[in-house]
Amino acid sequence: MVTLGTLSLQLAFVLALAGIGISIYSRKQQNQALMEVSNRIVLGVGALVTIAVVILLRNLVVSNFQVEYVAQYTSRNTPLPYKFTALWAGQDGSLLFWTWILSIYATVAVLQNRKHNLNLLPYAITTILVVQIFFLLLVNFVANPFHLVPAGFSIPDGQGLNPQLQNPGMMIHPPMLYLGYIGFTIPFAFAMSAMLTGKLDNLWITSTRRWTLFAWLCLGVGITLGGKWAYVELGWGGYWAWDPVENASLMPWLIGTGFLHSVIIQEKKNMLRVWNMVLIMLAFFLSIFGTFLTRSGVISSVHSFTASSIGPFFAGFMVLIIVASVSLLLLRLDVLKTRNKLESLTSRESSFLFNNLIFLGICFSVLWGTMFPVISEAVQGAKITVGPPFFNQVNVPIGLVLLMLTGVGPLLAWRRTSLESFKRNFLIPIALALIAAPVFWMAGVRSLYPFVSAVLIVFVGSSIIQEFWKGMTARHRMTGENYARSLVNMTLKNKSRFGGYIVHLAIVFYFIGFTGSAFNKEIEKTLLPGEAMHSGMYTFVYDDYQQLNRPNHTAQVVEINVLKNGRPYGKMYPEKRMYFRSNQPNTEVDIIQTWREDLYATLAGVTGDDNRATIRMYINPLVRWIWVGGAILAFGTIIAMLPTKPRTRSDKTKTSDKTS
Amino acid sequence: MKKKKRKFLISGLLIAGALVYIIATGFKGNQVFYVTVDELYAKAPDLYGERIRMAGNVVDGSIQKGADQLFTQFQLEQEGKKMPVEYHGITPDMFKNGSEVIVEGSYSEDGVFKADNLMAKCASRYEADVTDINAMKQAKDTPGY
Numbered sequence: 001m002v003t004l005g006t007l008s009l010q011l012a013f014v015l016a017l018a019g020i021g022i023s024i025y026s027r028k029q030q031n032q033a034l035m036e037v038s039n040r041i042v043l044g045v046g047a048l049v050t051i052a053v054v055i056l057l058r059n060l061v062v063s064n065f066q067v068e069y070v071a072q073y074t075s076r077n078t079p080l081p082y083k084f085t086a087l088w089a090g091q092d093g094s095l096l097f098w099t100w101i102l103s104i105y106a107t108v109a110v111l112q113n114r115k116h117n118l119n120l121l122p123y124a125i126t127t128i129l130v131v132q133i134f135f136l137l138l139v140n141f142v143a144n145p146f147h148l149v150p151a152g153f154s155i156p157d158g159q160g161l162n163p164q165l166q167n168p169g170m171m172i173h174p175p176m177l178y179l180g181y182i183g184f185t186i187p188f189a190f191a192m193s194a195m196l197t198g199k200l201d202n203l204w205i206t207s208t209r210r211w212t213l214f215a216w217l218c219l220g221v222g223i224t225l226g227g228k229w230a231y232v233e234l235g236w237g238g239y240w241a242w243d244p245v246e247n248a249s250l251m252p253w254l255i256g257t258g259f260l261h262s263v264i265i266q267e268k269k270n271m272l273r274v275w276n277m278v279l280i281m282l283a284f285f286l287s288i289f290g291t292f293l294t295r296s297g298v299i300s301s302v303h304s305f306t307a308s309s310i311g312p313f314f315a316g317f318m319v320l321i322i323v324a325s326v327s328l329l330l331l332r333l334d335v336l337k338t339r340n341k342l343e344s345l346t347s348r349e350s351s352f353l354f355n356n357l358i359f360l361g362i363c364f365s366v367l368w369g370t371m372f373p374v375i376s377e378a379v380q381g382a383k384i385t386v387g388p389p390f391f392n393q394v395n396v397p398i399g400l401v402l403l404m405l406t407g408v409g410p411l412l413a414w415r416r417t418s419l420e421s422f423k424r425n426f427l428i429p430i431a432l433a434l435i436a437a438p439v440f441w442m443a444g445v446r447s448l449y450p451f452v453s454a455v456l457i458v459f460v461g462s463s464i465i466q467e468f469w470k471g472m473t474a475r476h477r478m479t480g481e482n483y484a485r486s487l488v489n490m491t492l493k494n495k496s497r498f499g500g501y502i503v504h505l506a507i508v509f510y511f512i513g514f515t516g517s518a519f520n521k522e523i524e525k526t527l528l529p530g531e532a533m534h535s536g537m538y539t540f541v542y543d544d545y546q547q548l549n550r551p552n553h554t555a556q557v558v559e560i561n562v563l564k565n566g567r568p569y570g571k572m573y574p575e576k577r578m579y580f581r582s583n584q585p586n587t588e589v590d591i592i593q594t595w596r597e598d599l600y601a602t603l604a605g606v607t608g609d610d611n612r613a614t615i616r617m618y619i620n621p622l623v624r625w626i627w628v629g630g631a632i633l634a635f636g637t638i639i640a641m642l643p644t645k646p647r648t649r650s651d652k653t654k655t656s657d658k659t660s
Numbered sequence: 661m662k663k664k665k666r667k668f669l670i671s672g673l674l675i676a677g678a679l680v681y682i683i684a685t686g687f688k689g690n691q692v693f694y695v696t697v698d699e700l701y702a703k704a705p706d707l708y709g710e711r712i713r714m715a716g717n718v719v720d721g722s723i724q725k726g727a728d729q730l731f732t733q734f735q736l737e738q739e740g741k742k743m744p745v746e747y748h749g750i751t752p753d754m755f756k757n758g759s760e761v762i763v764e765g766s767y768s769e770d771g772v773f774k775a776d777n778l779m780a781k782c783a784s785r786y787e788a789d790v791t792d793i794n795a796m797k798q799a800k801d802t803p804g805y
Contacts, residue, residue: 235753236752341664341665342664342668343664344664345667345668345671350668353672354675357672357675357676357679358675358679361675361676361679361683364679364683365679365682365683365686368683369686372687373694382693382695383693383694383695384691384692384693384694385691385692385693385694385713386686386687386690386691386692387690387692387764389689389690390686390687390690393685393686393690394682394683394686397682398679398682524730524749524750526727526728526729526730584753584754584756585753585756586753587753602750604729604730604750604751605729607727607729608727612727612728614728614729614730614750616750
């Protein structure tokens, strides 16, 4: 069985190598039969890698500890679902997982395009297979998940999966990120193909629009889930720490967001063609770079302390990406350039341009901050890191400008905004923001950033609702449908535009949550049973302590009685667990969640004959809005991804905006 | 047309300039020197009062907790060099004898590293301990395994 896994990976490697040659040759010769051969090679590689994955999964499930990877990441008593997730728990498995997803994407892309996209497909296949080869190289020769333990050496039981990874959120968070990272390969491949073939019109963008959206969606959801996991599992009361691994996933998402916006300009105005090429190359590069950061240990982070052998390979591959991208770009620069110019600063186009600048700026600051230890060591000889204070100080103001643009952009007209249209669109949101400002001030929101953020949230939120309202009432008047129906039909008629607005609304929700964090409070005390601590209107009474023996761990559990303004509000049961197998303590937080705020309890431990407990309480306002924002983001993106009915050319010019 | 172009150029430059300014000033006061234990001893007087980050292993048996669990003392070891560390706060779950940790804080004349941030190696989302398997291989020679 294991041999079969190794064999199919080796075969996939050879086949992919052949596919690269055939796909190039078939396009050069315009030989359709050969093109079909390279199509089938992609399907073949997909099948072979799938076989390897199935075999590895089978070994994980039946606990074949002869395979080193299985012994490293599972044990006999690892629950079945987590035996499956062990596929991406370690380096070797997750590289195979990467390869597998890419091969599935490639298969889908081939099936989608083999009939009608004969111009772009062959070189897109070449590009995809080159990426595929790189990962096949790794799983075959550097990080083979089928590696066996030395002969004559039997392992009674494996290491088991870390308890912190045994969490439903953890089951889907890494694959979501991977789906996102890898998803950018397909638009990148079509972009490269467009440049290789010289077919530089919008075809590569329209053929991959949904791929980009899908990759972007998966990254966004993956990042949010990661935050949620950190929040409920790690017990430090926060969801984002600007850790290198987190930053690595944020960067391609930011560039992807910029790309999603700027392609609209290319589709509508035929501008920014060079820029879009650069953005998709960057997004893909950052995806590989992100995988590299996670895997290589270049930057020591909480997630990866140890350096690994695959670092140099990734470095080489990244150089290849840069060289190939830049030289193709230079080669086609003249053709890509357009004569169309921006007409006015107060136009939709230029707001998109500014938004792109901002996204690039945030991405750059995150990159700079993440890489600073490496850069400073090379330049100054001293390793200097910057932590969350740097990232917050830099990105809070930039983020607020971005939030403002989220509201302003969609209200501006294409080409130029007349004074009339400005009044018509901005009157209500600005008025509401001006009314809200003193209210926030009175309510105690008085430091600069939270205040600005709160006012902007009102402005942007109301501008989005206004757009929906306008569309809805207009349709209601025209068609006589009732309001609910016209809201739905209007959205479905213009999926990318209104899907985009729904995503904007999600961003507002995120910002509500971020703003709440400015008002976080925490209190930490060692209490005897019956004693209490206070914060604001809350009183936390340490009521009771119990030691519980459970199947695979013992737990210290305290009962905290929460009073709000002196009245009973709820009970909380944070735990400190000690797992037998790993002899590892594990904090189980307890959270009371409302729209207004989270009460978040952690237990450091109970000691002494008098059962004194050290308890830390966090009061985190508005956190729930972030998780709900994540759901809205997914919903809006899915709306924007829904297939549109094929239209005739004249129709196309009539319909208004795409996603904004 | 020329005037318009200039307008775009100026506003673009303004934004880019603002971004650069924000990033550049962001480094001020937010720098943390990442040193080894050895380096800290060597450069000590220069680094007094600076914010310092250090990685290493917790020396076996060196962990001492205060009565309220909020105060912890331990020895940090890196490449044979040891450094006493004091930490105020709740220690993370992964913090125990022998574990790999990163501490952040300051160092002064008294020779004790005052940490206000203590991170223990997280069982990475993607990676368990690579050294585990090596330990297992060594265990092969141990009778009774």
